[in-house]
Amino acid sequence: MVLKDEKKYDIEVNDLVKTYKGSINALAGLSFSIRSGTIYGLLGPNGAGKSTTVKILTTLSIPDSGEAKVLGFNVISQPDKVRSVIGCVSQRSGVCFESTGRENLTLQGQLHGMGGKKLNDRVDELINIFKLNEAANRSTLTYSGGMLRKLDIAMGIIHNPQILFLDEPTTGLDPEARSALWGLITDLSKMEKITILLTSHYLDEIDRLADCLAIIDEGKVVVEGSPKQLKEELKGDIIKVEFQKHYSNNNAHIKNILQEQQGVKEVEVKGREVMLQVSNGSTILPNILQLIQSLSVEVLSVEVIPPSLDVVYLKYTGKSIEI
């Protein structure tokens, strides 16, 4: 067991660019670093470049330009070194359906150079941890989605990797299985000091698990920080007002008037929607509504959104999270 320096970065990503055929710009200069032993969350809408990032870091895909290092090994020039220290659970299952669960696990271990009793013991241990005992010797064709996911994760960690990539690991799981998995991920990080890169489009998942997170959009990091830090930076709530119809002529006017109100920090008008960043949503709301009504604008709905990663996300990507 190598003692890890807490200040050390296990993963360093520098200015990655990747374009797919058909000119989809998947990554447009992505950079971030992950500290040893932490869980790092990558959050972003579909197509933001999360999976592409994981594919490049796990040496599966080759970037057009830029550099990435995992435990100091370059993913492009030293792929085999990288491969022996990482484990990966991809978005899609990697289970071979022609084999049983145990056979899948054993093969994955063998390919990582394990064998003999040590491998058998490890396979048994993982089957126990993931409660696959009863299904271990059955064809994986009979597995439920949750069981396949568990098997995927067991395969990802069979060789005790120092770095683990989890690409949307809980997508498609029932709530019970999700929270069990969360527990497991926390354990891996805290007990075994594994450095984990976790991508997700579930905000609650990242909020709960990640020590640090980056929101990425259109192939770039738009903001980085700990979930707490990012929420605190919002300093207050967001009030979202939706009008009955477009008042495009009045938009600038509405914005100016609202901006002058005490307690309002920022106003953004987009089509029929107005977003106000305010210090205390519930006390300021009556004033705001009165003001809007005095402008003879009819309101369809009003919402006060307390500080959460949703708001952070909304603020930086300009999009609500879609699932």
Add this chain to the structure above:
Amino acid sequence: MKKVLNDTWYMALRRIRPTFRQPMTIVMSMVQPIIWLLLFGNLFKGIVEVPGFSTDSYVEYILPGMIVMNTLFIGIYTGMGTLNDINSGVMERFLIVPINKIIIILSELVQLIILLLAQFIIIILLAIIMGAKFSLNFYSIIIFLTIPILLGLAVSALSISLALITRKHEAMITALQFFTLPLMFLSSAFMPRELMPAWIRTISIINPIDWAILGAREVLSSQIYWMDVITNGTLVLLFGVICILISLRSFKTFQRSI
């Protein structure tokens, strides 16, 4: 080297196990060559009376061709497994474990060899029942089977390669089927070179399928010209190596596209 062989075997097991769990696969795949041998062997029975045939029994003449044809027909489908792996995500998993990519290719070939051997036994037995006579010893049998198997490996490697590049069943199978049957007829499988029209003879000289057939047929003859066996065998081997190299390149293409 030992790790390569071990890993190849471990990986091949995942293909072999299901085959033996359902032995019907093997039995069914034996039917096709039997039909070919019966059809061709009987249809063209009288052809051996044409001067230029070195044998009196047409079954004896087409046996190497039938074995090679069989190899091709099975070999071109190797990429199907690769496509399944790509679609199920298994391929991505294998590409990020610390193994040489040649293991992924070789492991597919182990299954192919087992299937082929099972079929060869049936074909040879049937040919003997149909009246073919040949004096084979242990070594000549090994060589007789090795040459077509090498060609099978080459075709399989190409099939895997096409699977990685096209990533579509239709494209892969159509491309390979487009070549296999015409190339069979552009070889000495059914007619000796001496009886071919000149242009077909020219093509047959650069046709890897014909190298395999000539090499295998020579082993069966009563007076073996070892030079012919070695030359043709080496050519097939080289072709196989080139196909495996192409296949390895295709992984790069595949990785660039994901």
